[in-house]
Amino acid sequence: MSEATTDVLGIGNAIVDVLSRTEDAFLAERNIQKGAMQLIDENQAAELYSEMGPGVEISGGSAANTIAGLASFGASGAFIGKVRDDQLGDVFAHDIRSIGVDFTTKAAAEGASTARCLVLVTPDGERTLNTFLGASTGLGPDDVSEDQVASAKITYLEGYLWDPPEAKEAFLKAARAARSAGRDVALTLSDPFCVERHRDEFLELVRNEVNIVFANEAEIKSLYQVETFDEALQAAKQDCGLVALTRSAAGCVIADGDDVHVVEAVKVDRVVDTTGAGDLFAAGFLFGLTSGRSLVDCGRLGSLAASEVISHVGARPETNLAELARQHGLL
Amino acid sequence: MSEATTDVLGIGNAIVDVLSRTEDAFLAERNIQKGAMQLIDENQAAELYSEMGPGVEISGGSAANTIAGLASFGASGAFIGKVRDDQLGDVFAHDIRSIGVDFTTKAAAEGASTARCLVLVTPDGERTLNTFLGASTGLGPDDVSEDQVASAKITYLEGYLWDPPEAKEAFLKAARAARSAGRDVALTLSDPFCVERHRDEFLELVRNEVNIVFANEAEIKSLYQVETFDEALQAAKQDCGLVALTRSAAGCVIADGDDVHVVEAVKVDRVVDTTGAGDLFAAGFLFGLTSGRSLVDCGRLGSLAASEVISHVGARPETNLAELARQHGLL
Numbered sequence: 215m216s217e218a219t220t221d222v223l224g225i226g227n228a229i230v231d232v233l234s235r236t237e238d239a240f241l242a243e244r245n246i247q248k249g250a251m252q253l254i255d256e257n258q259a260a261e262l263y264s265e266m267g268p269g270v271e272i273s274g275g276s277a278a279n280t281i282a283g284l285a286s287f288g289a290s291g292a293f294i295g296k297v298r299d300d301q302l303g304d305v306f307a308h309d310i311r312s313i314g315v316d317f318t319t320k321a322a323a324e325g326a327s328t329a330r331c332l333v334l335v336t337p338d339g340e341r342t343l344n345t346f347l348g349a350s351t352g353l354g355p356d357d358v359s360e361d362q363v364a365s366a367k368i369t370y371l372e373g374y375l376w377d378p379p380e381a382k383e384a385f386l387k388a389a390r391a392a393r394s395a396g397r398d399v400a401l402t403l404s405d406p407f408c409v410e411r412h413r414d415e416f417l418e419l420v421r422n423e424v425n426i427v428f429a430n431e432a433e434i435k436s437l438y439q440v441e442t443f444d445e446a447l448q449a450a451k452q453d454c455g456l457v458a459l460t461r462s463a464a465g466c467v468i469a470d471g472d473d474v475h476v477v478e479a480v481k482v483d484r485v486v487d488t489t490g491a492g493d494l495f496a497a498g499f500l501f502g503l504t505s506g507r508s509l510v511d512c513g514r515l516g517s518l519a520a521s522e523v524i525s526h527v528g529a530r531p532e533t534n535l536a537e538l539a540r541q542h543g544l545l
Numbered sequence: 546m547s548e549a550t551t552d553v554l555g556i557g558n559a560i561v562d563v564l565s566r567t568e569d570a571f572l573a574e575r576n577i578q579k580g581a582m583q584l585i586d587e588n589q590a591a592e593l594y595s596e597m598g599p600g601v602e603i604s605g606g607s608a609a610n611t612i613a614g615l616a617s618f619g620a621s622g623a624f625i626g627k628v629r630d631d632q633l634g635d636v637f638a639h640d641i642r643s644i645g646v647d648f649t650t651k652a653a654a655e656g657a658s659t660a661r662c663l664v665l666v667t668p669d670g671e672r673t674l675n676t677f678l679g680a681s682t683g684l685g686p687d688d689v690s691e692d693q694v695a696s697a698k699i700t701y702l703e704g705y706l707w708d709p710p711e712a713k714e715a716f717l718k719a720a721r722a723a724r725s726a727g728r729d730v731a732l733t734l735s736d737p738f739c740v741e742r743h744r745d746e747f748l749e750l751v752r753n754e755v756n757i758v759f760a761n762e763a764e765i766k767s768l769y770q771v772e773t774f775d776e777a778l779q780a781a782k783q784d785c786g787l788v789a790l791t792r793s794a795a796g797c798v799i800a801d802g803d804d805v806h807v808v809e810a811v812k813v814d815r816v817v818d819t820t821g822a823g824d825l826f827a828a829g830f831l832f833g834l835t836s837g838r839s840l841v842d843c844g845r846l847g848s849l850a851a852s853e854v855i856s857h858v859g860a861r862p863e864t865n866l867a868e869l870a871r872q873h874g875l876l
Contacts, residue, residue, distance in 0.1 A: 235863070268613075268640035268861065271602035282599075301632040301658070309599035327632070527858075530599065532566070 216364075218397070220316070221289040221504040223366035225358070225388055226277025227350035227374055227381075228295030228319070229329040230302045232269040233341075233489065233527055236334045240266070241342055248336065251343035251405040253377060259346035262332055271302070272528040273309035274331055276404060277372040279490045279529045283497025283519050285313045286535040289504060292316035292366065294357055294384075298349035302328040309530075322352045339485035339524065343405075351378035355387045363388050364395035367504050368426070370496070373404035376412040389423045398503075400426035402496055403433040410436055417453070425455035426503075428496050434459055443467075447474075458513065460495050466517065468509045477513030480521035480542075490529025494519040498535070515544055547695075549728070551647070552620040552835040554697035556689070556719055557608025558681040558705055558712070559626030559650070560660040561633045562820065563600040564672075564858055567665045571597070572673055579667065582674035582736045584708060590677035593663055602633070603859040604640035605662055607735060608703040610821045610860045614828025614850050616644045617866040620835060623647035623697065625688055625715075629680035633659040640861075653683045670816035670855065674736075682709035686718045694719050695726035698835050699757070701827070704735035707743040720754045729834075731757035733827055734764040741767055748784070756786035757834075759827050765790055774798075778805075789844065791826050797848065799840045808844035811852035811873075821860025825850040829866070846875055 241248050244262075254262065263269075273282075281291040293310055297303030299321040306328060310317045329348040335341050353375075363369050369392040375381040392399045401424040403409050409416055416437055420427050427450065429437065434446040434457075443459075447467060450457045456470045465479040498519035502512030519535055526532050539545035572579050575593075585593065594600075604613075612622040624641055628634030630652040637659060641648045657679040665673045684706075694700050700723040706712040723730045732755040734740050740747055747768060751758050758781065760768065765777040765788075774792070781788045782800050791797045796810040829850035833843030850866055857863050870876035 263639060264643075267643050268604065269636070270859065271636060273599065305600070305602060308594060312598050528601065 218365060218367040219290070220292050220366040222281060222284050222368045222370050222500050223292045223294065223363060224277035224281040224370045225294045225375065225385065226372040227275050227329055227347060227378070228278060228297045228306050229275040229331045229345065229350065230306055231272050231274035231331045231333050231489065231529060232263070233272060233333045233335060233487070234266045234269040236267060236336060238336050241334060241336070246334070246342055246344065248342050249340050250407050251345055252407070254344050254346050256326065256346055256348070259330060259332065259344070262344055266332065266334065270527065271305065272530065273306050274489070274529045276374055276402065276493050277370055278310060279493035280370060280496045280500070281315050282310065282313055282530045283494045283535060284501055285315050286531045287497065287501040287539065288536040289501050292362065294319050294353070296322060296349050296353040296357065297328045298322045298326065300327050302330065303349065319357050322349045325349060325352060333489055335487050335489070335527070339488055341487060341489040347378055351380065353378065353384050354380040355383045358384045358388045358391070360391040363391040364397065366392070366397060368398045368400055368500060370400045370500060371424070372402050373408050373412070373416065376408065376415060386423070398426055399424040400428065400500065402428040402492065403437060406432040406436040409433050413437060420454050427454040427457045428492070428499070429457070430460045430492055458499050458516065460492060466495070466513050468513050470509060473509070475510050475513060477510055477517060480517045482521050482525055485524050487527045488524050490523045491520045493529060494523040494531065511544060515539060518542055518544060549696060549698040550621070551623050551697040553612060553615050553699045553701050553831050554623045554625065554694060555608035555612040555701045556625045556706065556715065557703040558606050558660055558678060558709070559609060559628045559637050560606040560662045560676065560681065561637055562603050562605035562662045562664050562860060563594070564603060564664045564666060564818070564820065565597045565600040567598060567667060569667050572665060572667070577665070577673055577675065579673050580671050581738050582676055583738070585675050585677050587657065587677060590661060590663065590675070593675055597663065597665065601858065602636065603861070604637050605820070605860045607705055607733065607824050608701055609641060610824035611701060611827045611831070612646050613641065613644055613861040614825045614866060615832055616646050617862045618828065618832040618870065619867045620832050623693065625650050625684070627653060627680050627684040627688065628659045629653045629657065631658050633661065634680065650688050653680045656680060656683060664820055666818050666820070666858070670819055672818060672820040678709055682711065684709065684715050685711040686714045689715045689719045689722070691722040694722040695728065697723070697728060699729045699731055699831060701731045701831060702755070703733050704739050704743070704747065707739065707746065717754070729757055730755040731759065731831065733759040733823065734768060737763040737767040740764050744768060751785050758785040758788045759823070759830070760788070761791045761793070761823055789830050789847065791823060797826070797844050799844050801840060804840070806841050806844060808841055808848060811848045813852045813856055816855050818858045819855050821854045822851045824860060825854040825862065842875060846870060849873055849875060
């Protein structure tokens with residue numbers, strides 16, 4: 215196995231977030247499930263956009279946010295995802311490249327516009343996602359280079375990729391290329407409704423295709439259709455290699471077979487916007503893994519990165535995470 | 546004179562801001578004058594964008610920010626400005642309409658893209674503006690309806706309109722329509738370099754075309770080419786009708802002939818981003834004027850709105866300004 219040139223390669227939907235503050239009633243009136251991600255088509259996106267308040271456009275996308283977090287820790291990152299050659303596609307590409315991430319996926323020259331996620335942030339800081347996948351659905355196996363995958367210590371895949379049909383093929387191609395190169399493959403389950411949509415395939419993935427799994431409490435309970443967190447943990451210990459389970463303010467539980475650790479969350483003065491909390495947890499955790507830290511320190515680094523991103527609007531760090539980790543004695 | 550149906554009609558460049566945090570050295574290396582606004586062409590914009598860090602896209606534009614502030618106070622506002630029919634143009638139009646502002650200027654179907662301002666925010670919270678005027682330069686007299694102008698208590702014009710040549714004609718048409726309908730015309734000098742570029746014409750404007758003038762200390766000193774604030778104040782008292790002069794943390798001075806008032810600034814815990822400070826001062830002041838408040842209260846309302854906008858990233862209010870004014874005993 216040759217030396218890895220990249221710490222983590224992320225593959226995911228390339229999305230620009232449109233964040234807007236709203237009241238709980240706005241969600242209730244439209245039967246939008248608070249805290250979840252729902253897929254919407256172009257017409258629904260136009261309708262919801264016309265009804266919502268003023269927005270702020272910020273690059274997003276789950277795996278892309280994670281790679282941005284890794285870059286902020288000083289790790290080397292690459293990203294594969296599909297935008298259209300339009301203004302928001304340019305914004306996405308600029309933002310991720312400007313932080314030193316290798317992003318070379320060719321923008322689509324026709325078809326749907328760059329993916330947008332209408333993020334409704336309620337007064338409690340909770341975010342509710344309404345995603346128009348747009349050009350993201352054009353991601354296919356041809357966009358994945360097996361050489362690039364083989365050059366990364368870890369290939370990180372978002373469960374949301376299971377929604378656009380072609381992307382699934384890209385996902386599997388990458389996962390297999392990584393394993394045959396002796397690399398690690400990580401998956402985040404993304405969202406409980408995403409798990410609901412693809413449960414059987416996700417079970418197959420965590421058992422046979424990936425060796426690192428990220429999930430929050432709702433997602434892992436949905437995967438195993440169980441009532442309690444502990445039941446989910448026991449099931450995950452059987453199925454997954456390394457698993458990192460996040461529980462918001464209750465911290466996280468990390469299991470590698472029978473090696474189980476419970477790590478506290480980093481306290482936050484005021485939760486402004488939870489967008490990106492899970493993505494940044496994964497960033498810190500993967501940074502820890504690729505730099506050879508203990509599982510407990512991986513969990514602490516994840517919690518620290520999550521605490522930063524929920525303290526402000528937007529799903530990417532505003533503070534240098536390496537600096538923050540040093541301040542917390544973690545680097 | 547028939548009853549006004551709109552409190553304030555703003556006319557200005559329709560711009561989307563791209564805000565990015567940077568270090569002072571980034572400006573120094575590129576000979577960019579900190580705190581000022583410089584005009585850049587499409588190539589310069591592309592080059593600067595490629596060099597700067599990740600951004601956040603937020604609707605901006607000086608007069609548009611002022612009208613957004615007025616809407617947040619509960620006043621009725623309208624805006625005239627030119628975007629292209631592209632994604633950033635849609636963002637601009639959505640954001641201003643979503644807060645109840647009447648915005649019906651037809652988007653350009655061809656030509657340059659929607660105007661962008663690359664806003665570089667240094668660690669001290671100071672903002673430095675690099676504006677690509679793009680589609681804004683297409684604003685012309687045909688975009689101004691004399692009936693709409695006549696229906697507004699005050700028509701508010703930004704000095705930046707003097708940069709795109711056609712917009713100047715739109716400006717004069719609006720100012721004259723307002724005066725012949727017996728309405729007020731307000732002008733903000735916008736920026737000391739803008740004053741430098743157009744000094745003689747601005748002097749003509751404040752003497753003969755407008756009856757309310759907004760300026761900060763640097764702008765009014767540049768207009769009269771004097772060394773001290775007091776010299777500028779004395780000159781402005783001669784030339785202008787009502788003049789509101791802002792001095793950052795030192796508050797503002799308001800003069801209506803010999804009726805001169807000095808009003809304190811509202812203290813801010815931490816200045817995050819000064820983008821929009823002058824625009825929001827004008828919003829509060831104009832809200833006070835159109836609701837019949839004393840000049841001192843107009844100044845207080847202006848200072849309050851400015852204090853809100855410099856406490857966060859972006860040039861439009863995140864807090865309901867009517868609510869904030871009530872909390873401060875100003876409503």
